[in-house]
Amino acid sequence: MKPMKQALADANRDTLIDDVVKLIDSEVAKKGGISGFALKKGYKVVKALKGGRMIHKATNHLLDDFTDAVAPLHDEYREAGAQGTFSDYLRRNDKKASDALLGITDKRAQRAEHKLMKKTYSTLRPQAEKHVRDALPGLGQLIDRYTAG
Numbered sequence: 001m002k003p004m005k006q007a008l009a010d011a012n013r014d015t016l017i018d019d020v021v022k023l024i025d026s027e028v029a030k031k032g033g034i035s036g037f038a039l040k041k042g043y044k045v046v047k048a049l050k051g052g053r054m055i056h057k058a059t060n061h062l063l064d065d066f067t068d069a070v071a072p073l074h075d076e077y078r079e080a081g082a083q084g085t086f087s088d089y090l091r092r093n094d095k096k097a098s099d100a101l102l103g104i105t106d107k108r109a110q111r112a113e114h115k116l117m118k119k120t121y122s123t124l125r126p127q128a129e130k131h132v133r134d135a136l137p138g139l140g141q142l143i144d145r146y147t148a149g
Contacts, residue, residue, distance in 0.1 A: 001082060004074035007147040008067050013060070016146070020059050023142055027135045035127065062104065069100040074143065086147070087140025098132040 008016060028043045047055050073096065077089040090097045102125070109121040
């Protein structure tokens with residue numbers, strides 16, 4: 001098993017970004033209820049921006065920071081003997097993992113100059129934690145695929 005940061009750095013970046021976007025698409029598609037409907041509508045609007053490449057561009061922009069945030073968890077998993085899958089490890093450590101990932105967007109929101117953007121982020125932040133936790137198994141599977149060599 002390769003160290004995560006090395007495996008992701010060695011991967012074809014465009015393919016990796018495509019895989020992350022597929023994960024995001026899949027997670028959004030799973031959402032139900034009124035809040036899921038609103039999330040899907042908002043995601044569709046955002047996804048259409050930048051000639052339909054907005055999610056790819058945002059993923060590319062944030063990928064290195066998110067990799068840095070998750071790498072210590074993957075290191076802990078490997079140091080503990082890599083029992084089970086990384087997906088299982090993330091499920092068992094979902095609070096720590098979601099805090100690490102959302103810490104990236106929290107810092108960006110704090111630096112935002114637009115008050116409306118800050119207010120919107122702070123309103124959506126509690127929901128984001130649940131969505132990130134829901135996505136952790138898929139993220140773990142994606143990382144397992146890239147580090148399995």
